[in-house]
Amino acid sequence: MFATATRNFVEEVDNGGLLIPLSSLNDTIALLTVVVKRKRFWVWQKPKYIPSDFNLNDILTGDIPIKPGVIETDFIKYNGTFGDNIQGTVDANFVHTNVSLEGKDSSKLQSSFGSLKKEEVDVQKLLRDSKGRVLDMSHSLIQQTKEKPRQVFGFVKERIVTTQPCSVIEEVQQGGQCGGGLSLCGPKSSKVSLKENGSLSKDSNITMEIPIHTTIAYALLELEIKQDGRFELCLMSDTTGGFEVDGLAKKGLLGEKSYLIQELEQLSDHFQLLSALPATTRSFLLQKITKVMEDRGAVSSLKNALDQMCLDKRLALGDVTTTEPQKQNIRAILDLLEQSGQVESTPVLTALNLVTSAMDEMTNDCLAVLGMCCSLTVLQALEQLVQCVSGKGELHLSSAGLAALTEDVFEKTEHLFASSNVSLKRDGDTVKTEISHLAGNRPLVLCIAVRGLASLAHSD
Structure with a gap:
């Protein structure tokens, strides 16, 4: 339920961008949390992201922790509704523009995260503070990650956080067919709805309460890691991280x-x-x-x-x-x-x-x-x-x-x-x-x- 909701949210507000939907409420995502990016079997597949129990300071040598500046801004106020009968809209209200999607479905779907906040690391300060720092290559997380191919280290540079309690509701609706030959309908369909705390739909079967300050999406800075533990931050979107022993394969210069x-x-x-x-x-x-x-x-x-x-x-x-x-x-x-x-x-x-x-x-x-x-x-x-x-x-x-x-x-x-x-x-x-x-x-x-x-x- 939660993974479907966050995936839909990211697809609607940052389609093709840097945001990664949080897949489990059990994952703790804070700024500087270390995340292992595992490349999939097919080269074009989206990678799998595995949050760890460590932050960047935990895997650095030295006793002085990095304390980057944190910039907080209002992100969006997210509200949306889907409906049966070939009607459906999802709206995301930005500061300067609006995004509206239309969908066709066989079940009613209402969604609202309310006002969301963005927290991001001051990258300029982080660059200054991390200059000359070295990773502890004997750390168990680094050792275990290096042993497996196609894995990359990154840490959370940005996250989208709820500012008010909300709920995830899964509705299971019996029967119903859509006319017109639409392929979106079936004899039974399971839908996800997100709405602010308050009255919940009476025909919902499962309700999941989401507390305030819950991360629903995040973005990473990947690391290029040398064998001696020196590292560089991948600041450009076409630069990918990795361990030097893997050759740090770069994106080819082939045309699309x-x-x-x-x-x-x-x-x-x-x-x-x-x-x-x-x-x-x-x-x-x-x-x-x-x-x-x-x-x-x-x-x-x-x-x-x-x-x-x-x-x-x-x-x-x-x-x-x-x-x-x-x-x-x-x-x-x-x-x-x-x-x-x-x-x-x-x-x-x-x-x-x-x-x-x-x-x-x-x-x-x-x-x-x-x-x-x-x-x-x-x-x-x-x-x-x-x-x-x-x-x-x-x-x-x-x-x-x-x-x-x-x-x-x-x-x-x-x-x-x-x-x-x-x-x-x-x-x-x-x-x-x-x-x-x-x-x-x-x-x-x-x-x-x-x-x-x-x-x-x-x-x-």
């Missing part, structure tokens, strides 16, 4: 399109494996995955189950936390993999895990629109468009397979691509695609998700 082409080429075997599955298996998987896509939490649960299966080759339903209908969908997918002998086939599990991991990286908006485009003909058209993104960037509408791009579908597709930092424009009988400058991994994530789903939709 070259990077996209290179990554998709390396992943092409995974899509071919999915296309080669028996037609009945592909059809069943596509049907069940489409249902799972109706619930953001269910997508994460499916991905986590496949992660575990890739590790130990066994069904992993124990940690699946979602509604009962979605548990049944996930169980059906995993049972099919087991019955068809795919549990012992690491390549197929890895390929399916690739696709679900990409979907899990998508924004709520992207995932919802993609879920509405999972018919065989539309997926075929989307596949051609994502190939166009990594190809010539231009495609004739008369091309075979693009007949599904009706005016309504093209509008959804245009929105889907724009939300993934790719522009999609009609110029007469031609569609042109262009990747936005500094688009990050979103175009790649879109291409992987579409190509994976389209692989399951291929006709023999």
Whole structure:
């Protein structure tokens, strides 16, 4: 519940920015708290952040602690409502501007954190105070982190904190179907609502009280660490931390399109494996995955189950936390993999895990629109468009397979691509695609998700 709420909050107010949603109320996040950033299996996946029980001073040599200046400012007053019947808005009121999102859902959702405060370290003072300081390389946390690859040290430089008590409410609503062929609805759906202390919705099943001064999101400064314990702060967004023994791999200087082409080429075997599955298996998987896509939490649960299966080759339903209908969908997918002998086939599990991991990286908006485009003909058209993104960037509408791009579908597709930092424009009988400058991994994530789903939709 709490993790879903904070993830949605960050996506709405700092989408693609530096803020990291707090995933557990049990984590203590203060300024200078040391956080281990663990890079995931797929290079484009968001890393996992593991808060430690230590702060920066605990892992420094010397007896004089660093006492950075702290700057406190009002952040935003956050209020939002979602509704059934294709209506829904989320508003975040900033000092100079407003952010408003519209959503389509089958359950009522009300959310409000009230007034939020931002606390941040005075980086200029921190630079002066940390000059010449050295990390204690014999510290157990440093030793254990160094032993594992793809792990980076950082510490909290900024956090977003509640200034009043609030509650997280999970509502489970029975029945109900949405008309119009929307994919966001199911027989039972679990929703998260945040609101200030006061009257709570009478149809809520679980209520979690959140006290004042609770951190809901934070940002890090990563460290470049030398073998002798000297370190530098990574002040630029394109600079990443790491230990010198790891070579401090830097971000390549490839252009956005070259990077996209290179990554998709390396992943092409995974899509071919999915296309080669028996037609009945592909059809069943596509049907069940489409249902799972109706619930953001269910997508994460499916991905986590496949992660575990890739590790130990066994069904992993124990940690699946979602509604009962979605548990049944996930169980059906995993049972099919087991019955068809795919549990012992690491390549197929890895390929399916690739696709679900990409979907899990998508924004709520992207995932919802993609879920509405999972018919065989539309997926075929989307596949051609994502190939166009990594190809010539231009495609004739008369091309075979693009007949599904009706005016309504093209509008959804245009929105889907724009939300993934790719522009999609009609110029007469031609569609042109262009990747936005500094688009990050979103175009790649879109291409992987579409190509994976389209692989399951291929006709023999």
